[in-house]
Amino acid sequence: MYEFKYHRPSTVRQAANLLIKNEDAKLIAGGHTLVPVMKQRLAAPPHIIDLSHIEGVDGIEMKGRSLVIGALAKHAAVAASPIVGEAIPALAELAGLIGDPAVRHKGTIGGSLANNDPTADYPAAVMALGATITTNKRKLKPEEFFQGLFTTALEADEIITKVSFPVPKKAAYIKFRNQASRYALVGVFVARLPSGVRVTVTGAGSDGVFRVEEFEAALQKRFSPKALDGLTVPAEGLNSDLHGSAEYRAHLIGVLAKRAVEAANNRA
Amino acid sequence: MAKISMIVNGNPVTGNIDPRTLLVQFLRENLRLTGTHVGCDTSQCGACVVHLDGKAVKSCTTLAVMADGHEVKTIEGLAADGAPLHPMQEAFREHHGLQCGFCTPGMIMTAVDLVHRKGHDLSDHLIREELEGNLCRCTGYQNIVASIAAGAKAMAKSDLA
Numbered sequence: 001m002y003e004f005k006y007h008r009p010s011t012v013r014q015a016a017n018l019l020i021k022n023e024d025a026k027l028i029a030g031g032h033t034l035v036p037v038m039k040q041r042l043a044a045p046p047h048i049i050d051l052s053h054i055e056g057v058d059g060i061e062m063k064g065r066s067l068v069i070g071a072l073a074k075h076a077a078v079a080a081s082p083i084v085g086e087a088i089p090a091l092a093e094l095a096g097l098i099g100d101p102a103v104r105h106k107g108t109i110g111g112s113l114a115n116n117d118p119t120a121d122y123p124a125a126v127m128a129l130g131a132t133i134t135t136n137k138r139k140l141k142p143e144e145f146f147q148g149l150f151t152t153a154l155e156a157d158e159i160i161t162k163v164s165f166p167v168p169k170k171a172a173y174i175k176f177r178n179q180a181s182r183y184a185l186v187g188v189f190v191a192r193l194p195s196g197v198r199v200t201v202t203g204a205g206s207d208g209v210f211r212v213e214e215f216e217a218a219l220q221k222r223f224s225p226k227a228l229d230g231l232t233v234p235a236e237g238l239n240s241d242l243h244g245s246a247e248y249r250a251h252l253i254g255v256l257a258k259r260a261v262e263a264a265n266n267r268a
Numbered sequence: 269m270a271k272i273s274m275i276v277n278g279n280p281v282t283g284n285i286d287p288r289t290l291l292v293q294f295l296r297e298n299l300r301l302t303g304t305h306v307g308c309d310t311s312q313c314g315a316c317v318v319h320l321d322g323k324a325v326k327s328c329t330t331l332a333v334m335a336d337g338h339e340v341k342t343i344e345g346l347a348a349d350g351a352p353l354h355p356m357q358e359a360f361r362e363h364h365g366l367q368c369g370f371c372t373p374g375m376i377m378t379a380v381d382l383v384h385r386k387g388h389d390l391s392d393h394l395i396r397e398e399l400e401g402n403l404c405r406c407t408g409y410q411n412i413v414a415s416i417a418a419g420a421k422a423m424a425k426s427d428l429a
Contacts, residue, residue, distance in 0.1 A: 006270055006287035006333050028334070035329045036311060038288075048287070052334055076323070080385075100401025102314065102378065105323040106330065180312075182400065 002044040008053055012136050012159055015049050019157040022047040027159065029072055030106035032099070033115050051110075057161060058108075060084060065167055066132075067091070071110025071160040079104060088129070089267060090171040090189070094121050097175050099182055110160040113145070116152050116208055118239070119183040123209035124202040125173065128189035131165045148207045168193045170223070172263035174256045176203075178243055185244055186252040190260040192223055199257055204238045204249040215257055223265065225258035272336040276301070277345030287333050292316045294332035295342060303343040303373050307403070314402030317374035317381075318342045324381035326401070343373035346380065347428060355422035356380050356415075365415030367406035378402050379416040380423075388424040390417055 007022070009015040019025055025047035028034050037043045051057075051072060058072040060081045067087045069078060078084050079096035098104055098112075098121050112122040113133060126133065127142040134140075135158045145153050154160070168191040175187040184203030191198045199215040202208075218227040233253045238246035273282040276299060283298050295301045295318070304327060307315030311329040318327045319341040346354035353361070356376050366372045382390065382398045395413045404412060 001288045004287060006331075008333075028331075031331060031334065032311060032326075032329055035290075035331065039309070048331075050331075050334055053337075100314070101381070101398055102317055102324045102326045102401050103311065105320075105325050 001038045002041065004038075004044075004046055004048045007047060007049045009049060009051070010054060012054060012057065012161055015051055015054065015159055016136050016157045018047070018049045019159070022049075025049050027051055027114070029108040029111040030074065032103050032107045033111065033117065051159070057110075062087060063164070066164040067167060068162055068164045069109055070162050071113075072108050073110075075099070075104035075107045075109070075112075076101070078109065087167050088165055088171060090168075090173050090191075090264070091125050091129075091165065094125050094173040094175075094189070097121060097173075097177070097182075109163060113163070114152060114154060114160055116146055116150055117183075118149055118205060118208040119178075119181075119185075119203045121173070121175065121184060121187055121202060124184075124187050124189040124200045125165070126163065127209050127211065128191040128198045128200040129165045129168060129171065130193065130195070130198065131163050133160055134162045134164065135160050142209075146209055151208075166193060170264040170267065172260045172267065174260045174263060176252055176256060186249050186256055188253060188256040188260050190219070190257060190264055192219075192264065196220055197223065199260075201233075201253050204253060206237055206239050212253065212257070219261060223261065225261045228254065228258050228261070270333050270336075272333055274335050274337060275339040277341055283332070285332055287331065289332045290328055291318070291320075291330040291332045291335050291340070292327035294335075295327060295340070301342050301344050305370055305373055307370065307374070312401075312403065313371065314374040314378060315371050317377040317402065319377060319381060322381075322384065324378050341377075343377060346376070354380070354428050355426045356383070356419035359419030359422055360412075360415040363411050363415040363418055365407065365412045366404075371402060371404045375399070375402050375404065375412055375416075379419060380429075382416070383420045383423050384429075388420045390420045392417065 026045035058070040075095045075098045084092040171191040173189045186204045187202040197219040199212045233250045235246040235250040238249045240246040305315040307313035311326045316328040
C-alpha cells in the first residue's frame with residue numbers, strides 16, 4: 001500500500017469539504033473494497049477520508065411507504081434488521097448473501113453502491129425496486145445513478161447519505177455465487193411493484209446491472225415462472241471469463257429469473 | 269503519522285502509526301499479539317479474524333486508524349493467561365478441531381461471534397454456512413464443525429463471553 005494522508009470528518013458536510021480540498025481523495029466506509037485494491041496497489045489515493053466515525057447515517061427505518069436505509073448501514077445490520085425483514089424480506093436476504101459474516105460486519109450499502117462493482121448484489125435490488133439514492137446534493141433514480149462498470153453519477157464532492165426503497169408487493173433475489181469469491185456470477189432480482197414488474201441482473205452484464213424488459217413485460221401479464229417459458233436473454237454484451245461463458249450466464253439469467261418469481265410467489 | 273488509542277483485550281493501548289498500518293499489523297508488530305495470523309492477506313481466509321466492538325472482522329482488511337477509539341478482542345483475550353481455556357478453545361482441543369493450527373485463532377474468534385449472534389444450539393448446516401469466510405486446508409472441516417457445536421453448548425454454562 002502506498003502512503004496516504006488520513007482524514008476523519010465527523011459530519012457529511014465536513015467530508016464533502018475535504019473532498020473538494022483534496023484532489024483524488026477517496027472515501028472509505030467499511031473499506032472492504034478499497035483496502036484490498038490499495039494493498040494490491042491498483043489504487044493509490046493520496047488522501048483517505050474516513051466516513052466510519054460519522055454518526056446518524058446508518059439508520060434503518062420506515063418512512064411512509066418506503067424503507068429508508070442510511071448509507072453507512074452495514075450488510076449485517078440490514079440482514080438482521082426486523083424492519084427490513086418485515087418490509088422487504090428479499091433485501092434482508094440479499095444483504096445476508098454478501099461476502100461472509102466478517103465482511104458483512106464492515107461493508108456498507110453506500111460503499112457498495114458508490115463502487116458499483118458489476119458483480120455486487122445491492123445494485124440489483126436498488127434498480128429492481130426503483131429505489132431513490134439520496135446524496136448530500138440531490139436525489140437520484142437508479143437509471144441515472146448507475147453508469148456502467150465501476151461508474152456512477154456521483155460527482156467529485158458527492159456522498160451518498162441514504163437509500164429509500166419503495167415496498168414491493170412481492171420480491172425475491174436469487175444469486176448464483178462464484179464458489180471462490182462469493183460474488184454473483186449471476187444474480188437476478190424480481191420485484192412486483194404497484195407501478196409494474198421489474199427484473200434486474202447483476203454479475204452478468206459487461207456494463208453492470210441491467211433490466212430485462214422482455215421478462216418484465218411477460219411477468220406483467222402473468223406473474224408466474226411459466227410466463228418466462230421460451231424467453232431468453234442474448235449472450236451478446238454479457239461477461240465471459242474463466243468462471244463462465246457469456247452463453248452460460250445468459251442461460252443462468254433465465255433459470256434464476258424463474259426461481260426468483262417462484263420464490264417471490266411462495267413468500268407472499 | 270497518526271496517534272491512535274483503543275482497548276485491546278480489556279487494556280488501553282496507544283500507538284503512533286503510519287495511517288496505512290493494518291489492524292493486524294498493529295496487533296502483531298506493535299503490540300506483539302501474534303495469536304492473530306495473516307493467512308491470505310486478501311480478506312478470503314479468515315485467519316486474521318478479531319472482534320471489533322464485539323463483532324468478527326478481518327483485521328487484514330481493516331486500517332488500524334479506523335479502529336481508533338474502539339474495542340478489539342483477539343484470541344489472547346478470550347481467557348486470562350494461566351487460567352482455564354475459553355470453552356470454545358477447549359472444545360477445539362477436545363474435538364481435535366485443528367491440525368496445523370494456523371487457521372485456528374480465526375476459526376475460534378468467528379465461532380465465538382457466531383454464538384453471540386445465533387445462540388448455543390447450532391446446527392451443522394448453519395455452522396458450515398457461517399464458516400464461509402474461514403478457510404482450513406488441513407482438517408476437512410468435520411472436526412471444526414463438531415468443535416464449534418460443542419463449544420457453543422459449553423459457552424452457555426461458562427462465565428467467559
